[in-house]
Amino acid sequence: MLLQSGQADRADLFDDPDLAVWPVKDEWPNQSATTTSEAVRLMRKLAERINASGFSLFFCGAQGEARRLAPVLDDNFPGISLLSKALSHRGVESFARLAAESSVPLWWQRCDSRPFLSEAAACWAHEVESPARETLGIAFPVAQERGRHGLIVFSGEDMMLDENLLCDVHARCFSLFEDVSRQRVADCAKSPVVSRRELECLRLTADGLTSDDIAASLGxxxxxxxxxxxxxxxxxxxxxxxxAVAKALRCGLID
Known part of the structure; x- marks a missing residue:
């Protein structure tokens, strides 16, 4: 197991007094993200605190075997980052199902990399096979109460989290996800009328179908x-x- 082989390296890293716990509560702005741009700014700030170079927020798609991750925003907003594309691909549905059913952070690394979680933090997270090649990452499952489920992912070569930071970041992720989900209601009120056929095509795109597949499916x-x-x-x-799929999901126009 990678977890066992990296124990000595992890101990060396987290014994460094310069790596003291980040006082998130003192430095995190006491505000809600009322726009997508503000949510991106707060996520970027959170990523910087754990030395992550990239981040992505996803909504979980349909239930069951066809469950997928739908990218909503990331560090390339308003575009879509390579990480978001990789994790929303049809080929990583097993990771999407695992993430949707998990209540603890999921993390992965390369065999040649140092563990970025302290030994204590690793006890609160589950190590998985990398869903995206050549990346180090950690995914925080999030959800609204009796509402939508999602995932916030951070990636980067220099990430480092101890137990307290891991828990605090997860809590911040819940707060950010709640803000982004709440924006869905406001965005929906502003959205122009999208026809039934247009929504069907968007829904099938969210399921990973190509234009050829969509045409064949809808005749x-x-x-x-x-x-x-x-x-x-x-x-x-x-x-x-x-x-467009991400915005439609955020507005509740498609599931």
Whole structure:
């Protein structure tokens, strides 16, 4: 196990007095993110505190075997980062199901990398196979009370978390996820009318289908399927169809 082989390295790293626990409660701004831009700013601040170079927030898709992660925002906002694309790919559905069913952080590393969790922190998290090649990452499961489930992921070569920081970051992730989910209601009120066919095409895109797949599923030509996706992208003021899917999910237009 990687967890066992890295125990000595982890002990050396976290015995350093310069790596004292980050006083999150003293430095974290006492405010809610009322816009997506503010949520991105707060997530970037949180990422900086754990030396993460990237972050992504996902909504969990449909229940069961087809469960997927739908990217909502990340460090490349308003675009979509490579990490978000990798973790929302059809090929990582098993990780999406594991994340949706977990209540503890999930972390992964390369065999040649040092563990970035202290020994005590590792007891509160579960090590998994990397869902994205050549990355070190940690995923925090989040949810609203009796509402939507999601995942906030951080990645980077220089991350470092002890037990207290791990717990505090997870709590901050819950707060950020609540803010982003709440924005869905406000965004929905501002959204233009998206037709039933346009929503069907977006929903199938969220399930990982290509334009050819969507056309075949709905009995349309590929040109018509693409036109529906283009229309919905423009109506939602999105930069591409993946961004449109993310905005539609955030607005509750699709599940």
């Amino acid at each position: 349309l030509s590929v040109h018509t399927a693409n036109q529906y996706l283009t229309n919905s992208t423009h109506k939602l003021n999105a930069v591409n169809r993946i961004h």
